[in-house]
Amino acid sequence: MDLWFTEKHAPGVKLSIRVEKQLYCGQSEFQQIDVFESKEFGRFLTLDGYMMLTEKDEFIYHDMIVHVPMAVHPKVRRVLVIGGGDGGAVRELARYPEIEQIDLVEIDEEVVNVCREYLPFTACGFEDPRVKLHFQDGLKFVRRCENEYDLILVDSTDPFGPGEGLFTREFYGNCFKALKEDGIMVNQHESPFYSVDALAMQRAHKRIVQSFPISRVYQAHIPTYPSGHWLFGFASKKYHPLKDLDTKGWKELGISTRYYNTKLHRGAFALPNYVEELLRNVEHID
Template sequence: MDLWFTEKHAPGVKLSIRVDRQLYSRQSEFQRIDVFESEEFGRFLTLDGYMMLTERDEFIYHEMIVHVPMAVHPKVRRVLVIGGGDGGAVRELIRYPEIERIDLVEIDEQVVTVCREHLPFTACGFDDPRVKLYFQDGLKFVRRQSEEYDLILVDSTDPFGPGEGLFTREFYGNCYKALKEDGIMVNQHESPFYAVDALAMQRAHKRIVKSFPISRVYQAHIPTYPSGHWLFGFASKEYHPLKDMDTKRWKERGIPTRYYNTKLHRGAFALPNYVEELLKNVEHID
């Protein structure tokens, strides 16, 4: 018997992956958590039936959400990760010895527990002494912070269910307040390709632009995400993602990567015309 995981990407489009076996399936307090194993993509995590990551391509997402801001900000010491219970962003962050503290806020503790057991390739950094885990609502957590962090990574699920509050103007405003005077926020920005995803992307961009003086969008190719064309938001109080990127300093760190490099960093901000139009259409709307 052939077993397949299928995710709907658009009304007439689905992604299907043949499953060798299901390693975990349970309803937590917040969502359904499933872990599958496949020949093509290795192990993969889904939440409420939506793909979160696969062993085969997770490095693209996690390298791009972490190394882009780290190549720009000259002195990151304290980092807040909101979401990211799979541990991939933390794994990339702990490669920087200058980072003194990483606070991860994940609403669903069960996600971290499951990933520790079944996805050690992403969850391998949780035991680093600089990492502190908080199992609570990220929206409420960040609301209590003021000028605390150099970098905030919003590694959230899609803008519904447990992650819905992490796409509001209030949330982005609180992230601004929680950052130090030269802080950077990077968020997963959805896909611009299918209509429903593009609308969610536009809404997030509109709200971020109103909260930060510098707001840019960059892209990556992630095969198992809807359309494979994925965006990230770069929002900053002071640093520009291209003008302030220090190529020499980042290369001197000697961090081995499989996707990110400084040439790709620059190219990732060169967006297709249709994406530029989607962004410009909402930048000046009240």
């Protein structure tokens, strides 16, 4: 009998992946955690039945959430990652020798434990001595911070369940306060394609624009996420994602990537007209 993982992307759309075997199934204090093995996508992680990452395409997401801001900010020393219990963002950050400290705040310790055991291709970053793990609510953690971080990555789940509080105006305002005077925040910004996702994307964008003087959106193609068209938010106190891109400096680091490059960096901020319209519709609404 065939075993398939199926995720609903829209009322009339589902994504199904044939599963070779289930490696882990467990219920944490916060959510259902499953790890599957598939022929096409390798190992993949789901939380409450929603796809978080696959072995085959996780590099796209993690390249774009990390290397875009790192190629813009000239002196990142302290980084806060909120969410990201799979370790992929930490893995990419750990490739930068100038970073001195990486604080990862994950509400669900069991996600980290499961990923360490079953997803070593992302969780390997946890072993870096610069990484400090904090198992608590990211909203509460960042509320206590002021002028501490050069970069904040909001590597959250979707805007419901454990990740719901990470899409509020209060949260983004606290991130602004937690950043140094030239700090950058990057968040996963949902998809603009299906209507439910697009509304969540607009709500997040509206609240970020209200908190940061510089706010831009960029895109990537991630095959296993709803519609495959995914957005990220770039919010900054000082640096512009294109005007302040240090192409020469980033290339001199010699970091090998599978998706990101500085030409793609520029192109990722060129958005389709329908996305630009969705963003404009909420940018000036109080």
